[in-house]
Amino acid sequence: MxxxxxxxxxxxxxxxxxxxxxxxxxxxxxxxxxxxxxxxxxxxxxxxxxxxxxxxxxxxxxxxxxxxxxxxxxxxxxRLSEIKPLSTPERRAIQNFLEGAIDLDDVLRRSVRLLAQLTHQVAVVQYPTLSRSTVRHLEIVPITPARVMLVLITDTGRVDQRMVDLGDVIDDESVARLRAMFNSTLVGYRLPEAAAKVAALPDDAPSDLRDTIIRVSTVLVESLVDHPEERLVLGGTANLTRNVADFPGSLRQVLEALEEQVVVLKLLAATQDPGLITIRIGNENEAEEMRSTSVVSMGYGTRDTLLGGIGVVGPTRMDYPGTIAAVRAVANYVGKILSAR
Known part of the structure; x- marks a missing residue:
């Protein structure tokens, strides 16, 4: 009984x-x-x-x-004893859709579009946290005899391009030397460590390349210490406007908070464990403008490395079991795809 x-x-x-x-x-x-x-x-x-x-x-x-x-x-x-998993066709569709992405930006754009469609809420994803990213490769591409393009590639799939005016003509052999020197210094190091190593590189540079290395290092350090983890990709914002009654007098505040992104970034940044779902309901949200919403979020990455956060923002009147299942599935696939690149 x-x-x-x-x-x-x-x-x-x-x-x-x-x-x-x-x-x-x-x-x-x-x-x-x-x-x-x-x-x-x-x-x-x-x-x-x-x-x-x-x-x-x-x-x-x-x-x-x-x-x-x-x-x-x-x-x-x-007291949800279990979350109904997505069906095999649903999971296969998610995997195929995300694996078709061509680069990091495309992966994140596809993720929020898919998650917004699955949940009928606003989907948000945080760019990979750079402090945990490592350098995979630096390509130096001659554009003119006195100008090169730096292409920095990280293990999370991020590709950053910067132009460098060298101030003098440089030949192909010197470009090859630069490429080898910078890659031997950078590859395999996390970005904060890589930035420190690049900053010290001119101290021991060959005299014939010292001025060039100083110019390249200056631009490269800016790229390494940039903070794209302070960027979000949002999708499905219009879904909130279809449920105006769920936000009596507060929809405008919610939309403004999403547009400014700072509040949502703090919510996603608090997600510290890949695989662990975090749910904040109504007044559990510290930001007053978000207290008519619920936020379901999860970290994505590998078992040992958190790359960023992904989640859904919607009214407290939310299909929690379905939303949790969708966030978990998409976060897991994003983590697998980015870790494999």
Whole structure:
């Protein structure tokens, strides 16, 4: 026999499911008709009264049914015993779509577009955190006899291009020497360490290449210490405007916070463990402008290395099991794809 606490949770789960589906307050009669709880309407009404007294549900206006509160959603999420995995065709479609990307920017753009479509919410992904990226290769491409292009490639798939005016003509042999010298100094080091090594490179440079190495090093250090992890890619912002009723008086604030990105970056930056889902519901968000939203996020990367965060922003009236499954699947594929490049 189900005890009273378990029965009340089943009532709460029924209210969450119906309210997420219909966006209408849920009455006891509807719960009895739609959900096979095996108890009478009177028992459901008593359980709803207890849930309301404890702050898990509330009555939006007189003579209405009940809706979940932030506390109610939190209890529901914390007691999700399992997340229904995506089907094999869904997972195959995600993998094929993301593996078709041509570079890092394309991977991230495809990720947010896909996640927004799967969840019908706003999808966000953080660029890989540079402090954890390592240099894979530096290509030096002559553009003119006195100008070269630097192409820096990291293990996360980031490609950064910078032009350098050398101030003097340089031949192919000297370009080859530069390429070998810089790659032997940089490759395999994390970007902060690589920046320090590049800055010290002119000290021991051959006299005939010293001025050129100083010019290349100056530009390269700027590239290595740049911070694209402070960039986000967003997708599906229009999804919020389809649910204006979920943001009474606050939709504009939410859209402005998304546009400024700083608030969302802080939320994603707090995701420290690849594979661990983090959920912030309503008032659990520190930023006031985000307190009408829920944020479901997860780190992506390898088992040992966190590259960045990916997630979804939407109303608290959210399909949490479906959203969690989608975020987890996309984050895992992004991590695998970037780690393999």
């Amino acid at each position: 189900v005890n009273a606490d378990e029965r009340r949770f089943e009532v709460l789960r029924a209210i969450v499911a119906d309210y997420v589906s219909d966006q209408e307050p849920v009455a006891s009669k509807a719960i009895v008709e739609r959900h096979n709880l095996g108890v009478s309407s009177a028992t459901v009404r008593n359980d709803m009264a207890s849930l309301e007294e404890d702050g898990y549900i509330t009555q939006p206006h007189t003579s209405a049914g009940r809706i979940p509160t932030d506390k109610g959603y939190r209890m529901f999420v914390d």
